[in-house]
Amino acid sequence: MTWDARQLAQQTGRTFVITGANSGIGLETARDLVGRGAHVVLAVRDVAKGEAARAAIGGRGGSSVVELDLADLDSVATAAKTISAEHDSLHALVCNAGVMGGPYLLTAQGLERQMATNHLGHAALVTALWPLLHSTGGRVVTVSSIAARGGRLTAQTTRDELVEPGSSYDGKAVYASTKQANLLFAQELHRRAGKAGSPVSSIAVHPGVSDTNLFARQLSDGGRRLLAPLSRLVTKVALQSASAGAQPTLRALHHSTPSGAFVGPKGLNQMRGRPELLDVYASGKDPAVAARLWELTEDVLGAPLPV
Ligand SMILES: NC(=O)c1ccc[n+]([C@@H]2O[C@H](COP(=O)([O-])OP(=O)(O)OC[C@H]3O[C@@H](n4cnc5c(N)ncnc54)[C@H](OP(=O)(O)O)[C@@H]3O)[C@@H](O)[C@H]2O)c1
Structure with a gap:
């Protein structure tokens, strides 16, 4: 049967956490779910942007904003504590936020910025929210990319290659590896949860190529801020909408989408x-x-992953 987001129907009484929900695909996913009566926690690094997004999407079920900087593991721990204290169920965690390209930067914990944001911060968040996900029988949806096809992670990848790639830094290649990491992580989480008899499902998605802030942000972060307005214009005309890009995530949230998909x-x-x-x-x-x-992820985080 052809998928249609209307199949999601009403989501009243269900709680979702979406990282990076103030912009692009995360915002459109939040807008759809709130419109169906869900409660959506907008987990964002800039609370003012989160509040503006919250005001923009309105909705009956409501939404709330939690500060989350995925590039800072202390912030991830604090955000997870807040979410766990405020909610007694979690139907899905959407690991959506991401950065693409930019210069070689290290986070507060000394980790390469893209891998820290796109993969490691999300792995830490999944781990910290696992008890809630487990008790609800929830879903983890991880947003990967076509770029994952070009990822360079292997069975021999070292810790330094993962988190401190150093002087020969290739931001585009690292982005591809972060999106490969998203896909590998989602698949491994599915296998391990299944083996452990956990009720949690793990699904990976990719949004095609969609009109969001990702491309203009890449230019700004790479020191080419003046090109950002042109990029916005081109992506608006040439790419599918952010709302179309959110459809894979919405389909992943439907009970008919099996774990491992x-x-x-x-x-x-x-x-x-x-x-x-x-x-x-x-x-x-x-x-x-x-x-x-x-x-390697467990080694870097200094703690076991959930299953
Ligand atoms: N657009 C596409 O064509 C495309 C294609 C393939 C995959 N993707 C993936 O789709 C996902 C969503 O991206 P998008 O296209 O919607 O781009 P976007 O509009 O730039 O949204 C990215 C979101 O991630 C947030 N973010 C960045 N760094 C963060 C951090 N350290 N902590 C918390 N949040 C952070 C951003 O917050 P700020 O607004 O505060 O920066 C923003 O809310 C990403 O994982 C991206 O890799 C997108």
Whole structure:
């Protein structure tokens, strides 16, 4: 059957956490869910932007804003504590926030910024919110990318290669590896949760190529701020909308999407179209690479992942 977001129907009484929900795909996902009566926690690094997004999406079920900087593991821990104190159920955690490219920067914990934000911060958040997810039988939806196809993580990747790639830094290649990490993590979480008999589902998605702030932000972060307005214009005309980009995430939230699935559009080399169930890319499929990433992630976080 062709997927249509109307299949999600009413979501009253259900709670969702969406990282990066003030912009782009996260904002459109939040808008849809709030419109269906859900309560959505907008987990954002800039509370003022989160409040503006909250005002913009309105909705019956309501929403709230929690400060979360995924590039700072202390902030992740504080945000998870706040969410756990304020909610007694969590139907889904959408690991959506992301950065693309920019210069070589290290976070407060000395970790490469893109890997810290896109993968490690999310892995820490999933771990901290696991008790709530487990007791609710919730879903973890992880937003990957077509770029994951070009990721360079292998079963031999070292800790330094993952978090401190150093002088020969290639921001584009690192972004691809962070999105490969998203896919590997989602798959490994699915396998481990299944083995442990956990009721939590893990699904990966990719949004095709969509009109969001990601591309203009990449230019600004890379010191080419003057090109950002032009980029915004081009993406608006050439790419599918952010709302279309949110459809794979919405499909992943539906109970008919099984744990372990990978959802994204198929049209134009997967750049646009309706959300379909896809084959996992070769780069995200190998359990040995996933196990290595899992082990390195636990080492960097200094704590076991949830299952
Ligand atoms: N757009 C596409 O075509 C495309 C394609 C493939 C994959 N994706 C993936 O889709 C996801 C959403 O991106 P988007 O396209 O919607 O871009 P976007 O409009 O730039 O949204 C990115 C969101 O991530 C947040 N964020 C960045 N760093 C953060 C941090 N350290 N802590 C917490 N939040 C942080 C941003 O917050 P601020 O607004 O405060 O910066 C923003 O809310 C990303 O994972 C991206 O890799 C997008």
